[in-house]
Amino acid sequence: MDNPYRPYPVRIDEIEIATEDKSLKTFKFVFLNEEDGEKFSHRAGQFAELSIPGKGEIPIGIASSPTEKGFVKFTVFKTGVVTSYLHNMKVGDIMGIRGPLGNSYPWDKLEGKNLVIIGGGFAFTTLRASIVYMLDPANRSKFGKIDVVYGARSPGMLLYRDELFEWERRDDINMHITVDGTDDPTWGYNVGFVPTIVEQKAPKASPETYAIVCGPPIMIKFTQPALEKLGYGDEQIIMSLENRMKCGIGMCGRCNIGKELVCKDGPVFTLKELNRTPREY
Amino acid sequence: MNAYTEKIRELSSNLLREGKVDLVIGFKQGTVPMATVPAIARTPEEAATFVWDANCSLNLANYLTNRTEKIGIIAKGCDSRNIVNHIVENKISREQLYIIGVPCTGMVDKPSIRALFDLEITQFKEEGETLLVKTLENELKIDKQDYLRANCRTCMHRNPVIHDVLVAEPVVEQTLEDPFKDVKAIEQMDDDQRWNHFETLLDGCIRCYACRNACPLCYCPTCFVDESNPQWVGKGQDPSDVRTFHFLRAYHCAGRCTDCGACEEACPMDIRVRDFTRKLVKDSLEIYGWEAGLTLDQRPPLDTFKPDDPDAFIK
């Protein structure tokens, strides 16, 4: 990037309501200039700044997999000025994307390993990217067993439902879908908080097994002891953090935890790394 | 050690020793000449480091907001009026407080003392009403009353209006022919002059918000300038945004400002921010006969409604 503050111009290609309460929408963007799309080559776990001229920017995890070519996808929760504006935008509108930013899940280290993917709520985006990436026919053989624990408040709040149930039917991935609660008598999956389901369903630790955790601070807090109970060491627990960000390139100074910058040195850290830093996230 | 300091240490230490309060808020000596540090004492030993001099200019009521402990606090006239404000506005209760009142003879104006010298001040000593000020090459003895802060020169409430104990006999209050000469001079300007006056005034503002944060009235959980959804004010150095901050902050202090001068004291750029609030102090007095922070028994004029209000706007 010559000017890391300048977003690539993109066009909104598709908008999909992602949850029953309509608070999340998935946006598919295509680059106005093809060469920008080529420069934007990411790894699962990275994020980007969605950039609306005159409104501002928001850092959002990239929901599409590097194996999905020709577009990038983000699932956005409507919360502040920029995201509210974005939720009202239409297909065809022009805006910007700046990235990819941050490190990613440590794919080099994860090759040949078993993986437990643990996600909660709408932080499932980069985990979706990771699952799609690993399930890609060119990549599936690079990984061992894959388990996924994903929970949301209610069945209607699960992201990427069609894909979840499709993965559920596959035999090369073990899905453990859960909801905090439901009054739907036909719900055939788990009921319970993510940390509880992790404790019950996730595979026991082995030197060949890594856990990737991405979710709201409270879920991260309670999932950590659940994994430790299963025997996971602090180098096998990999977490993706959120902090308030502006620049996304390690310069504006606000997202630090100790000397690490969540935007540039992270957002992915091992628990071992996090144990050395103040918990200011 | 001056008599005030001695008495403040004694009273504060006793309060803590006897367990009457959990902590005392006072001033400690600073690390550079003419500096004091608002500080907390939780033990008699800590209270024994408190000081009092003509540099204890900040307003300690600023440190009371939302505290839950039983607190001893050192209060000069203006601090005491802001304590009244705090009680009236339910930011603290009278029962929580033990007020050590300090009859005040004014605080010094640091910029005008600094302006006496080419070199920086290396030593400052107060001997009664005489100030001994030294630089590396120079030494002056000056009369404190000639170098008072502007708000101290027009102060009509040097004695604490509320207290549990006084550190000394009350001082004689000043009698002034016209405390609002400064405001009238601005009122008499024509529109252009007045606009220019305030433009020049705000020239150096860096929006550090020291004025706001030193002000005991500015305790809003989220200040309007920090609000982001909706965002009322731009965050940059655009003059219209700088103005908006100062204008609205001043109006938010109308009928509440005690003219304690903490805003000017805190400003790193020596901006005379009181040029805004003084006008509102004058208006409150002229329109409502109101001086802020004098009584616990009456609501401030701008937070009350009377059915016989002569203006129609509110009906």
Add this chain to the structure above:
Amino acid sequence: MKVIQIDKNDWNRGIDASRKAYHLFGPVTDNNQSMFKQLAPDQYPDMEKPDTIMSPKSVLFPQTEKLLGATLDPTAENHHIMERPETDYSPRAVIGIRPYDARAVALVKLNFDTPEYRDPYWCDAYAATTFVGLAVNQPSVTDFSTAMGSGPFAEEGLDALLVDAGDLYLAKVLTPKGEAFFSAAGFDTVADTDESLEKIEQLKNKAETAMGPLAVFTDKLAQKSILDLHGAPFWEDLAFTCINCGTCTFVCPTCWCFDIQDETKGNSAARFRNWDTCMSPLFTKHGSGHNPRGEKTQRVRQRFMHKLKYFLDKYDSGTMCVGCGRCVEKCPVNIDIRQVCNKMNSYEPQK
């Protein structure tokens, strides 16, 4: 080492000559406030009062700076596509910058010019700038630069160092950029090197002696653990005193944190960056309302930890404090970083 001597009577002439090749910035007193500003065509740097309230950091890093702009007019072909505005990066010279402020520029560079990303705004301004320093003959009581890797006659980050030697300046030429500036100014009287260096050395010793022995210590900071310092008990009392304004961060020559804000006017949108401060609760407040540094204690600690520990650990280039003393002088409640630094340096956690 080349030393040029400049007769003070010839100073203004040289400054005027240099204006043909440089935009000049220097200390000026405006409306009673001393600041580093771009000099008007008839304005000269105030070499008698170069110790400004605000540091010269704004020359490279303005408090408000437009990063990008776009038109929102849907009929325009390039609508909603953000581009960098045209900015004049022709040569600038900062005259009279103090050595500690020049070190600050060198430290700030570590943030804006990194192996992964380069901030083009800061870096372009930096590349365009020549730093002509002025040694401190008479250090202020709040100057502790010698303890923080700089000093009254330090040369780091400078292209030339002027030393006030009474009727003349002795100018140490330190880089080709410095050489170019003096040549543009027509200052070309080469001084006797040995003699002038000896004179400079004398003045330097005098200034350092006036500062007294080092009273601020940083020697043990590197070996402390971040978590120990983070958990130290002294942050609470410090936070009580702090009124949480941004004065220390704004007057600081090394505080570089910024905010990015969009604004619109009619059909044009602009993205600005503004100085920000870690003292503000908004600095770290998440959209959800969660705030990892929601308490004043956390914010006060962050400022000192960033300057004196995190930066040190991250870059191994000393502390992010250059000892200019501005925050000590300007803090409304006299929080003194010298004391905090010593507390951190000597802190041993209770086992």
